[in-house]
Amino acid sequence: MQNQTILLASRPSGTPTADNFRFETSMVPSVAAGQVLLKTLYVSVDPYMRGRMNAGKSYVAPFEVGQPIAGGVVAEVVESQLEQLPVGSVVVGNLPWQQYSLSDGKGLQRIPTGPAPVSYFLGLLGMPGLTAYFGLLDICQPKPGETVVVSGAAGAVGMIVGQLAKIKGARVIGTAGSDEKVAYLKELGFDETINYKTADIPAALAAAAPNGVDCYFDNVGGAITDAVYDLLNKHARIALCGQISSYNDAEVPVGPRPEGKLLKTSAKLQGFIVGDYLPQWPEGVKQLTQWYQEGKLRTEETVTEGFDQIPAAFLGLFKGENTGKALVKVA
Amino acid sequence: MQNQTILLASRPSGTPTADNFRFETSMVPSVAAGQVLLKTLYVSVDPYMRGRMNAGKSYVAPFEVGQPIAGGVVAEVVESQLEQLPVGSVVVGNLPWQQYSLSDGKGLQRIPTGPAPVSYFLGLLGMPGLTAYFGLLDICQPKPGETVVVSGAAGAVGMIVGQLAKIKGARVIGTAGSDEKVAYLKELGFDETINYKTADIPAALAAAAPNGVDCYFDNVGGAITDAVYDLLNKHARIALCGQISSYNDAEVPVGPRPEGKLLKTSAKLQGFIVGDYLPQWPEGVKQLTQWYQEGKLRTEETVTEGFDQIPAAFLGLFKGENTGKALVKVA
Incomplete structure (x- = not known):
């Protein structure tokens, strides 16, 4: 054979x-x-x-x-x-x-x-789900009423991040790259969505986040991330999960330095991979499975x-x- | 009068x-x-x-x-x-x-x-000392044998950071802007020093940190910071305290994006000001005073x-x- x-x-x-x-x-x-x-x-x-x-x-x-x-x-x-x-x-x-x-x-x-x-x-119950779970709940720790931005929100990780943030009572803004995708995010319960390919990104984000940004789950990097950095609230938390906008770049991309913005807001930018949480995976799968069975998470x-x-x-x-x-x- | x-x-x-x-x-x-x-x-x-x-x-x-x-x-x-x-x-x-x-x-x-x-x-017993104390001990949390880099090491905050890192048993590398300053850092017990005005910064840092960088206390930003980001170890911690190299810039400075490097290493970049730690100031002053009186801290x-x-x-x-x-x- x-x-x-x-x-x-x-x-x-x-x-x-x-x-x-x-x-x-x-x-x-x-x-x-x-x-x-x-x-x-x-x-x-x-x-x-x-x-x-x-x-x-x-x-x-x-x-x-x-x-x-x-x-x-x-x-x-x-x-x-x-x-x-x-x-x-x-x-x-x-x-x-x-x-x-x-x-x-x-x-x-x-x-x-x-x-x-x-x-x-x-x-949902594997690496992407666990990545969303630990990145959002351990690093960002959104509180009820806080504003959470997710880039790459229609991706495997992003769509779970947004739903978890809603479970935690946050207001959720998702960015994605087509009208079909942002329509799907609305179905999932995202409060605000931005098609980054057609929107003026800084203006759209500022309009979607009138109270600033408390948590940012970044799958993408680049221009969306630059715009989020300008809206950070004091003690904002950023889970740095991916940078798909630059994975195919031959050189390290150049952009506005974020340090000054993080300094002004006492913000945290934390890189992570799901492997960092290996001992807690069973707990994460158990909780994700429960929320899925309760109908609180879709995929x-x-x-x-x-x-x-x-x-x-x-x-x-x-x-x-x-x-x-x-x-x-x-x- | x-x-x-x-x-x-x-x-x-x-x-x-x-x-x-x-x-x-x-x-x-x-x-x-x-x-x-x-x-x-x-x-x-x-x-x-x-x-x-x-x-x-x-x-x-x-x-x-x-x-x-x-x-x-x-x-x-x-x-x-x-x-x-x-x-x-x-x-x-x-x-x-x-x-x-x-x-x-x-x-x-x-x-x-x-x-x-x-x-x-x-x-030492005021804002700069407390800034060093909380930034290093709360955000960086250096462990014995780890490598700590301090930029602006001969400044009011930096010279205390380096001494605190030595108290915690770390290996300390300091950068400063003159031969007199780096000589002073040696007197304070810094293990390695770099005069950033005369050194090839990336080469000098790589030579001073053969085991990579676990903690970075950044007062300066710019080229020194870019070089440190390239040396980060897994789970590195960066206390973002100042960016004096760009305070006089009219525009947000542009540089290589750090996100990819933080992502690869699951590193944390945490902006802070000493005011974030207001409730713990008395504890900080007490500990700094004790170390000063024991001869473990000079200024x-x-x-x-x-x-x-x-x-x-x-x-x-x-x-x-x-x-x-x-x-x-x-x-």
């Missing part, structure tokens, strides 16, 4: 293209003692993976040229020589972009049957079909093609 | 000059019930006062054109109709640049006799003599003329 794998063919300079990926066909491997064979069901494509395509130190090791790309995957155990993962178990973990893969089970988390579709463990997926479509789905992230979690359904 | 006052004559555009100040002569006022007459002994000149010369919202209200400049002052009660402040008491507070001034006692703090020279309550003052020299002493801050606390001895 044949098995396809997607490798990093070359490092992108600037915006990645299909040429940076290479498909390789091999045979499905056989299972040794202590291993399981996993059949990939869903592959998650995430903006942070762009950073792993570069060489050099970051918070996760870079992908290596000629080696498989790896990321969040939901897979089913189809052969097992591991007692704790019987055939039919569904797991989530960091796994290669591969139709079938071997694993010793380390780092895999078994997905419980029942609470939600398995794909949600790559979104949206943009699902592309077919293993061969994974690179295209990934590249689509940088064109703003997805609303909510971008996934590829493989099997 | 005549009384001189220094007023804001005009708002500076760019670097302030003597023309922005105006001297006015009046008569020493008479004391009403509930008031004291204060004779100014020492006037503190501080970089943050530059911001108050501009119009517009900041963490303290702007000075008004035609009104007295005010700042940290040590004064002696020479007439009193206030029981709690008898003649001969020495106080510290926010008072006008004036030889004699009236006060109702509100906001004044009586300086205890004995622990230290009264001028130290404008430096240095650059004292200019004469009321008429106050503007020149203030302008000297932006030319790096002072080592340690810049003061004017008035009487």
